[in-house]
Amino acid sequence: MPTPSAAEKANAHLAAAQRKIERLRDIKPYFIDLSLRENPVGARVGQTLQDKLSILPKIRDFGFDNVLLGTLDYAIPDEPEVDDDFMAYLRDHQADLNGCFAFTAMGIAQADGSFTPDPSQLKLRDYGVPNTLHEINLSKAGMAGQYDYETLRRSLPASIAWLNDNIRGDHGGRPRIIINIVDGCDALSENPDEAYSILSLLAEQPIAGISIEDDRGTYLPFQVGAIVAAARCFLPPPLKILVHVHTGGGFENASVIEALLNGADGAWGGLPKRSAIIGHASLGELIANLVRIGNPNMQTYRLNQLLPLAAGLQVLDEEEPVPDDLPILGYNAYRLPLSVFRQRAGRPMDLPPEAIGGEYRYRISPVVSDAPVIAGRLAEVTGRPAGDFPDEVLRQMIRLMRRDLRAGKRIVYDEPENLMDLYERACAA
Template sequence: MPSSPEALQQARQRLADAQEKVARLRDLDPYLIDLSLRENPVGARVGQTLADKLAILPKLREFGFRNILLGTLDYSYPDELEVDDDFMMTLRDRQVDMSGCFAFTAVGLVDADGRFVPDPSQLKLRDYRVPNTLHEIYLSEAGMAGQYDLATLLRSLPASIQWLRENIRGDQGGAPRILINIVDGCDAFAENPEGVFEVLSLLAEQPIEGISFEDDRGTYLPLQVGAYVAAARSLLPPPLKILVHMHAGGGFENASLIEALVNGADGVWGGLPKRAAIIGHASLGELIANLVRVGNPHMQRYRLDRLLPLATKLQVLDEEQQVPDDLPILGHNAYRLPLSFFRQIPGRFMDLPPEAIGGRYRYRICPLVSDTQVIAGRLEEVTGRPAAEFSQAVLEQMIFLMRRDLRAGERIVYDQPDNLLRLFARAQHASEVASADVEV
């Protein structure tokens, strides 16, 4: 029974809606703040020394980041300084240009007598001469507990913003760029949306750059994140910015970024590598790669030829361990082909060949599916001989032998060089025997 015209039109409209969202991602010029100097060390085994940070900053600028977070000033025990403090003081003392640089600060509070008391992090921001800030607040019940209630926060926010504008010298001597970061934003939207709306309505009237909010455990679904962004956008019209930051808890993080952007978010903050608090986050490296995937021309401002090697190098520095092999986009196996059918092709819609981000294809032997092209590629890696030198007959014999071994109950990691070379030798012998039989 043929489909009705109405059903066909509805099907076509569904596809058109998706294409409209892809076009939005393609045309977006995202507001990105890189946190490779802070976000990545948070969950790392080792972290970064002052010397590391001084070496990393120019690499981030060379890559193309215009906005870079230097560190966090609203940490616990503020009198016990961190490397971030040393870093910012060193940049100040060496008169390094900090244009476009940010630091995290906490909101100052108006006390019971109506007197505003700046947070210690605000005083450090002033003293270190960092020009811009992600100014952090909490809006969930658990987040505010022991700090302030909503009434106190509503009273304090305008005073805290005013203090920053009066005491912080921004880029090129102008006003500081202030983004209010709602650390527990997703929790607050889910738990107390009316309270969030009250705060956002207040912020819409403040002299700030915009807001940011987080899913700090990575537990909210992309559809929820998209709805929270859309709700915030209805109260914060442009030019006010909305940024998001998504942790990797339930595996939704990169999908949540896409949902946020198509629902009205202006950008993202995060580190270039995947490593972050808990098990990682939706990194700028992954986002940039995915925007390249949809053909976003604004990504050409970044040194894409350095994306994969730089992100990998930074994570290895923080962890003193290799990047997990099976990490999408940035991992060792992300571009190791087990089957040539999976190769991503330049110019094909939604494909992202590794060369586009500074990588290259490699090969991985999987006994069940690896074809002759993959086996020849892996042999080239192991032996140094060109892949074209290996005969099709021998490569096919290698496939047959792997199948026979599995059927006989033998489990062999052929991807390992020694095992691969033994398989190759067996296949050569089998091929020679078969040729001899044909000749006879």
């Protein structure tokens, strides 16, 4: 058998990558939006009841069928949070809660068979929320001070049974119960055999699936992919596997992509970037990246609202602007310093801002900005059409910026006053 040539080996690598792209194009991800909870958790300000009442219809209008209303398994459960007020308000005003979720914690079953539901489970029932992300810990550190494996193995089926017996699900059916393993990456990395035994137990339970968190965002993308693939060995479809990845090492979006390629059905998170730490693999970013590769299922969402809605929600939670240099959603993400960087419709892997409700703007860099960028920035500052500015003047502006730098002058030409001064100097030259 002839030895493959270098070109044949190279083509095999490119073909493998293309198969991954095609898989991502075909996936119809299962999303749970957490813009009402994930984003305000790490925010400077948070959300009031009125804020939440305003946000919910926007999230629904954008296209999310599954929305988490809030968290009920917080510390000091006898001291209500805004989430309690929100869910009680929706219940009292007969709002349509189909597709809604809330976080709950596992109740505890004693060795004698008695079971005590967690306060969050009682609240879920009393507020009429039909579905839950039901949280457990599996790592030794995560379980410490809460329960051991023996207690967990007794309590988990009992807790699931209580939810199925006491919670009225969507349209009066059975509740969707997704077991959220808060320390899932830790558990499957540190104690895989014990974690496997719990996954095997869960595969036999009347639940919708599980969720795995990288709650510190410290696992590399290939590790997250392997963890999902390992979990899938014990949880065959139609059981769902979702992921939630925080920003820790800066590879959170890549981790979610790896999870999808390795058998995850989807993810949960807020639409904006803000999260419980400094950020997370947001649904806004994930949707944008799936649009980037041509996934037709993203047309379910009102994509022309994506960028302004996500940015607006983050501003609400923070009471300060979205960081300028945030990829995809930040102000500078689509401010061109050089026209060659423009992303164009129809070119592989490009995502023009218009595809997600944005538009290109311009940013002056004295080192590289070319004539089209300078004309665009002048148009923004003056309100005149970019075509009004003669090419010879634009070229002279480039020459002057270079001369200024060589003379040791460090000027922020992007600022309107400095830009207009440069323009006048160029016109006078």
